[in-house]
Amino acid sequence: MLAELINPYYLQVASFILINIILGVSIYITLSTGQLSLANAGFMGIGAYTSALLTLNFDLPIIVGIMAGTLLAGVFGILIGIPTLRLQGVYLAIVTLGFGEVIRVIFVNWESMTKGAVGLSGIPHMGRELLNTVKDLGFDPKVLGLQNNQFVFLAIFLILLAVTVSIIAFFRRQNRSRVGRAFAAIKLDEKAAESMGINITYYKVLAFAQGAMVAGFAGALFAHVLAYISPADFAYHRAVEILIFAVFGGSEVIWGPVFGALFLTVMPEVLRFISEYRYMIYGLIIIIMMAVRPQGLIDVNILNWVKLKTSKRRQKHGTSSQKSM
Amino acid sequence: MVLQVKKACKNFGGLSALSDVSFSINQGEIFGLIGPNGAGKTTMFNLITSMFTPTSGEIIFNEDNINGLKPHLITKKGICRTFQNIRLFPQMTAEENVMVGEHCRSKSGVFSSVFRTKSQRQEEERIRSKANELLEFVGLGGFAETVSDSLAYGQQRRLEIARALASSPKLLLLDEPAAGMNETETSELFRLIKRIQEQGITVLLIEHDMPLVMKLCDRIAVLNFGKKIAEGTPAEIQNNPDVIEAYLGSEEEDMYA
Ligand SMILES: Nc1ncnc2c1ncn2[C@@H]1O[C@H](COP(=O)(O)OP(=O)(O)OP(=O)(O)O)[C@@H](O)[C@H]1O
Ligand SMILES: [Mg+2]
Numbered sequence: 001m002l003a004e005l006i007n008p009y010y011l012q013v014a015s016f017i018l019i020n021i022i023l024g025v026s027i028y029i030t031l032s033t034g035q036l037s038l039a040n041a042g043f044m045g046i047g048a049y050t051s052a053l054l055t056l057n058f059d060l061p062i063i064v065g066i067m068a069g070t071l072l073a074g075v076f077g078i079l080i081g082i083p084t085l086r087l088q089g090v091y092l093a094i095v096t097l098g099f100g101e102v103i104r105v106i107f108v109n110w111e112s113m114t115k116g117a118v119g120l121s122g123i124p125h126m127g128r129e130l131l132n133t134v135k136d137l138g139f140d141p142k143v144l145g146l147q148n149n150q151f152v153f154l155a156i157f158l159i160l161l162a163v164t165v166s167i168i169a170f171f172r173r174q175n176r177s178r179v180g181r182a183f184a185a186i187k188l189d190e191k192a193a194e195s196m197g198i199n200i201t202y203y204k205v206l207a208f209a210q211g212a213m214v215a216g217f218a219g220a221l222f223a224h225v226l227a228y229i230s231p232a233d234f235a236y237h238r239a240v241e242i243l244i245f246a247v248f249g250g251s252e253v254i255w256g257p258v259f260g261a262l263f264l265t266v267m268p269e270v271l272r273f274i275s276e277y278r279y280m281i282y283g284l285i286i287i288i289m290m291a292v293r294p295q296g297l298i299d300v301n302i303l304n305w306v307k308l309k310t311s312k313r314r315q316k317h318g319t320s321s322q323k324s325m
Numbered sequence: 326m327v328l329q330v331k332k333a334c335k336n337f338g339g340l341s342a343l344s345d346v347s348f349s350i351n352q353g354e355i356f357g358l359i360g361p362n363g364a365g366k367t368t369m370f371n372l373i374t375s376m377f378t379p380t381s382g383e384i385i386f387n388e389d390n391i392n393g394l395k396p397h398l399i400t401k402k403g404i405c406r407t408f409q410n411i412r413l414f415p416q417m418t419a420e421e422n423v424m425v426g427e428h429c430r431s432k433s434g435v436f437s438s439v440f441r442t443k444s445q446r447q448e449e450e451r452i453r454s455k456a457n458e459l460l461e462f463v464g465l466g467g468f469a470e471t472v473s474d475s476l477a478y479g480q481q482r483r484l485e486i487a488r489a490l491a492s493s494p495k496l497l498l499l500d501e502p503a504a505g506m507n508e509t510e511t512s513e514l515f516r517l518i519k520r521i522q523e524q525g526i527t528v529l530l531i532e533h534d535m536p537l538v539m540k541l542c543d544r545i546a547v548l549n550f551g552k553k554i555a556e557g558t559p560a561e562i563q564n565n566p567d568v569i570e571a572y573l574g575s576e577e578e579d580m581y582a
Contacts, residue, residue, distance in 0.1 A: 170439050177438030177449070178431055185414050185425045192412040195374060197400035197429030197492050206435070300416075 006146065011153035015225055017265045018160040022218040024245035024257030025167055030211035031251045032175070033204050034187035036093045038239045039080055040215035042100035043073040045107060045234030047216025048223040049114060052123045055224075062124055066220040073216020074209045081208030085201060100239050107231035119230025126159065126224040127152030156225055163221070167214065171254055183207060215242075237279070244282050247289050250296020259298050326385075327352050327496050327527045328373070328404075333382035335368055335551075342368045343551045345382075350496070355518065355528045357538045359562075360548035361571060366531045367409055369548070370498050373529075374406050375399050386496070401429045403495035407485040407502060409531070413473040419484050420469040423456035426491025459487040463517060479510040486517065496527045503534045511537060539563065547571065 023040065030037040050072045051065035060068075084095055107114045114120065131141070131152050141151035174180050182203045185193035194200050223229050241264075249260020268275035289296065328350040335343040343365045350356045358366050371377040373384055375396045384391050391399055405426075414422050431452055437445035460469055463483040468476060473484055482502055489497060499518070503511045511534060518541055522528060532538045538545065539559040547555040547562060549571040555562055562568055 173439045173441065174435060177445070178428065178433045178452075179435055179438050181421060181425050182428060184417065184421075185428075188414040188416060189412050191376065192408070192414065193425070194396045195376070195400065195406055195408075195412075196426050196488065197397045197405070198425070199395070199397045 006150045006154055008149050008153040011157045013265075013269050015153070015157050015160050017262055018157075018164045019218050019222050019225070020241075020245065020261040020265045021164055021258050022167060022214060022221070023242045024249065024261035025171060025254065026211045026215035026218065027242050027246045028211075028251050028254055028257045029171060029214060030207050031246060032180075032183045032187060033207040034190070035084075035204060035208065036089065037080075037096045037208065037211060038093050038243060039077075039096035039099045040211060040242050041234045041236070041238035042096075042103035043076060043212040043215035044219030044222070044238065045100075045103050045231070046076055047073045047219030048229050048234065049107060049120070049219075050216075051220035052120050052223040052229055053113065055124045056120065056122070062126055062129055062224050066217065066224070069220035069223075070213050070217040073219070074213035076216075077209035077212025078205055080212075081205040084208075085204055097236070097239060100234070101236065104231045104235050107234070114231070117231060119228060119232075120223075121228045123223050123227045123229065125152075125227045126221075127156040130155050160221065160225075163217075167217075168254060168258065175254070179203070179206075240279075240282060244285060247296060248285050250298040252295055252299045253303055255303065256296045256298040260296070326350070327387060328529070329383075329385040330369070330373070331383040331385065333369070333372055333384065334380045335365070335372060335377060336380045341551050343372070343379075343548075346548065346551070346553045348546045348553065348556060350527060350529060351543075353522065353525060353527055354543040355522055355530060355541050357542035357545035357559075358529060358531045358548065359533070359535075359538055359545060360554075363550075364548040365551040366548055367500055368551075370406055370500055370529075370531065373399075373498065374404060397429065400492050400494075403493070404498065405489040405492040405494040405496075406498035407482070407489050407500055409500040409504070411478075411481050411485060413481055413485060413488070415472075415474040417473055418470050419460060419465055419473050419476065419487075420453070420456050422473050422484060423459050423487050423491045424452050426488040427452045427455060428492075430491075430493055456487075456491060459490055460484075462490070462520070463487040464513065479506045482506065483514070483517065486521075490521070490526075494526060496529060497521060498529045498531075500531045501533060502530070503532055503537055515541060 023044065026040045026043070027037065047069035049069075051062070051069035054060045054068055055062055055065040080096065080099055084092055087095055108117050131148060134141075141148060144151070146154065175183070182193070182198045185196065185198055186200050186203055190200055219234070222233070244264060245260035246257045247260070248264060249258065250256030268278055274281065326349050330349070331347050333343055333346045334341070346365070346369065348356075358369060360366055368377065372379050375391070375394055378393060386402060386404060389402070391402065394402070414425060417425070431448050433445040433448050457469055460466055463486055465480060465483060465487065468480065473481060476484060482505070486499065486502065502518075503514055506514060515537060518528060518530070530538065530542065542559055544556065544558060545562045546553055547565075547568050554567045554571060555565045557565070
């Protein structure tokens with residue numbers, strides 16, 4: 001019964017949606033201090049290659065690889081974040097985009113390590129590793145009425161769902177704290193923030209490193225979900241795609257890029273014919289959004305409106321037993 | 326002596342915005358810094374708060390030489406300012422603006438914030454209630470949830486003062502706080518600055534509203550074209566021929582307005 005409901009293809013699409021949501025969050029974090037970084041595709045690549053190489057060459061457990069990839073991306077985030085502190089807006093975007101290209105070129109040319117443009121294959125697969133582990137422990141998915149590959153994709157989906165929810169919760173809490181206020185103050189008026197006693201260097205580099213870590217984390221997950229990566233996965237296209245999540249969905253609130261990633265990953269799957277024109281549509285989205293709604297679809301006002309609606313509905317439900325007016 | 330400025334100079338390219346300006350401010354006094362437009366008053370604030378580095382000269386705060394210290398560390402040492410052209414965080418509420426001001430007097434970091442540790446929750450609580458006290462103090466009691474952008478002009482000026490007070494300064498720098506205020510607002514402002522003084526906070530005030538300056542300040546220094554031309558009590562300043570000359574020389578200002 002369960003078997004018919006669980007379709008590996010849908011689960012895989014859902015998993016990629018979740019990875020894209022994490023990438024959307026990564027650009028949002030850096031943006032929440034007013035820094036537009038297009039380096040996140042590069043950080044994603046660092047996370048992916050680090051984890052893939054460690055697990056392939058040294059037989060390290062996937063989780064160790066993912067942690068190492070995340071940390072190394074964070075280190076690169078600090079290394080890029082510090083020298084670019086004085087750059088604003090477009091200049092920062094250009095420099096960080098250039099950094100992403102440098103990283104890609106290194107992946108292509110460091111053939112002895114990365115196998116060049118061909119990419120790395122046979123990377124340990126998160127779901128299959130988990131299947132082997134549970135089988136070693138004497139558990140058979142058939143008990144749940146699941147085939148092996150259903151189990152594999154379901155496990156991946158659930159793991160990604162859990163980490164995505166945790167990441168969003170993490171940054172929502174951070175936003176509503178002293179750190180989040182410092183980020184927002186820097187974004188709104190850097191000089192005033194500094195005059196109010198905020199160490200802007202520290203918080204800007206922190207945001208940069210956090211964005212890099214989240215992107216590196218997404219990259220490492222990507223490597224172990226797909227089991228195959230190549231430099232093209234982390235090229236300019238990816239950087240633009242991540243940017244579009246924020247431009248389309250909005251970057252005022254965390255739900256903006258989350259919605260952007262969700263919508264823009266689902267669309268080409270639902271409307272197959274669209275996917276051929278993907279990048280054309282991205283271009284159109286940028287132009288239209290900049291002209292009509294530069295803050296993106298989801299902003300504070302929309303969020304407040306949704307909250308109001310849902311709280312009204314809840315009230316209605318609460319009083320539905322009484323006589324309605 | 327809370328603040329000593331010794332022979333401060335600031336050049337912008339060929340323009341000498343401040344040259345050899347010296348003065349000192351005593352603990353607990355309200356010290357006025359006046360002068361015609363472009364005299365270098367705001368530039369002096371920018372030197373004291375390290376927004377600019379002086380071309381030469383020294384600034385000493387409570388015996389410490391604070392030259393070249395990063396602006397946020399100056400705030401931490403106990404100097405905070407308001408801006409001539411209001412610089413609130415526009416999309417934040419009044420309460421949030423003031424809470425930002427308390428940044429350097431609190432310490433929660435990423436992990437305590439994300440895991441909502443007990444000390445973090447207590448600190449947030451403390452910050453929030455102090456912010457509301459300060460809003461009350463400057464007369465914005467009912468406006469905690471109002472987005473600062475939509476406050477009236479005079480209210481925004483008072484909110485900036487509350488935000489600066491949130492950093493628990495020993496020395497408060499006010500850059501034209503009465504600008505754009507009507508008479509009632511100005512007299513409220515007068516009482517507010519008096520009450521700030523009563524709390525033991527030293528005030529350095531830039532202001533063009535002469536009656537306010539004369540009533541409020543214990544001592545005054547006058548700048549003209551980047552040079553200090555006079556210093557003394559309000560009575561001394563009012564009768565100083567150089568000062569009268571400087572003000573009559575400029576069209577927009579009228580000392581006895
Ligand atoms: N960042 C800067 N770069 C170049 N010149 C500057 C800069 N800041 C101020 N100046 C110049 O320095 C001089 C003093 O300016 P300042 O703002 O200190 O005057 P002020 O006394 O505050 O005047 P006002 O009463 O109009 O506010 C002016 O000639 C101004 O043009
Ligand atoms: Mg000025």
